[in-house]
Amino acid sequence: MLIGMVCALGAAVCFGTASVLQAVAARAAARPGDASGVDTALFLRAVRQWRYLAGLALDAVGFVLQIVALRHIPIYVVGAAMAASLAVTAVVAARLLRVRLSRLEWGAVGVVSAGLLMLGLASGEEGDGVGTLALKLGLLGVAGLVLLVGAVAGRLPDGSRALVLGLAAGTGFGVVEVAVRLVDSVSLRELLNPALYALLLGGAAGFLLLTSALQRGSVTAATAGLVLGETVGPALVGVVWLGDRTREGLEWLAVLGFLVAVAGSLALARFGEPEPQPEPSGTA
Structure with a gap:
């Protein structure tokens, strides 16, 4: 249990830091007339920048830690930790990009931490369900x-496009969270496994759509969709189909912790793509 929680939090740190680097690279790689949905050209331009490559390296480390976490603790705990990566993003942005956090936003970071603490106290062992075909x-x-x-x-109006792209990207990452539990091992037999x-x-x-979502439209809406897509659905699948449970008598604490962590993350949604404050202009 402890190993899983440490790995989940480590993954959140990696993903949260990576999002700052990738968002800056995605905006720098943008060109007039880029597609607004699945845009592989934008991804190929962004991946040529060191910031995006560094972000991908952190994502790779985070993914490994996420896999380990998913093998030790329920999906709903890991999903909430992934959403909590926005708190990490906010703190990193405040330190590295000189983005100022308001008192409410610092409070949201504390709320996310409290939610994760409640989840850690209430979560039980991961379920033993193997999943049906x-x-x-x-x-x-x-x-x-x-x-x-x-x-x-890509054809939707600006207002709804970012939300849909973010929700779709989050759903893609949510598929990954569930699929990890349904792949038993690295073997030739698993080549026949649809998971x-x-x-x-x-x-x-998820990567393609998230890059497009960060490149244009409302970043707050896109990141809010991302958080919802990668937490709610996978958590329900884990509980209903894979047998994830809480400690006896602490179901209410797990539900409360999950809701608190996700709500705090949504309050920090604008940090899906933080923009640095402009440097003060000097006088001649």
Whole structure:
């Protein structure tokens, strides 16, 4: 249990720091006339920048830590920790990019921390459900749907486009969270497991759509959609289909902690792509 919680928090630190670096790179790589949905050209330009590469390296470390966490603690705890990476992003932005946090935003960081503490106290062992073939095929279908929604979202008005892109990206990452639990091991037998392909497709779709979401539109809306997509659905799947449970008698604390952590993360949604304050101009 302790190993899983430490790894989940470590993954949140990696993802939260990476988002600052990747967001800056995505905006720098943007060009007039770029597509607004699944934009591989934007991704290829962004990946040439050291900031984006450094962010990807942190994402890789975070992903490994996330896998370890998902093998030790319930999905709802890991999902809340991933949403809490926004608190890390806010703190990193405040330190490195000189973005000022208001008292309410510092309070939201504290709220996220309190929610994670409640989840840590209430969470039980991960469920022993292995998932049915229907669930694995369903995950693969959802991953494909994420790409389709991303392509269609490019035609939506500015107000709703960012939210849909963020929600689709979060759903892709949520597919990864569930699929990790449904892949038993690295073996030739797993090549026949639909969950393996759902994991790969969901992760790739999430990265593409998140890059597009950060490049244009309301970042707050996009990040709010991301948080909801990667927490609520996977948590429900873990409880209903995979047998995730809480400590006996502490169900209420787990629910409260989950809601508190997600609500605090939503309050920090603008830090999905923090913009540094302009340097004060000097006098001649």
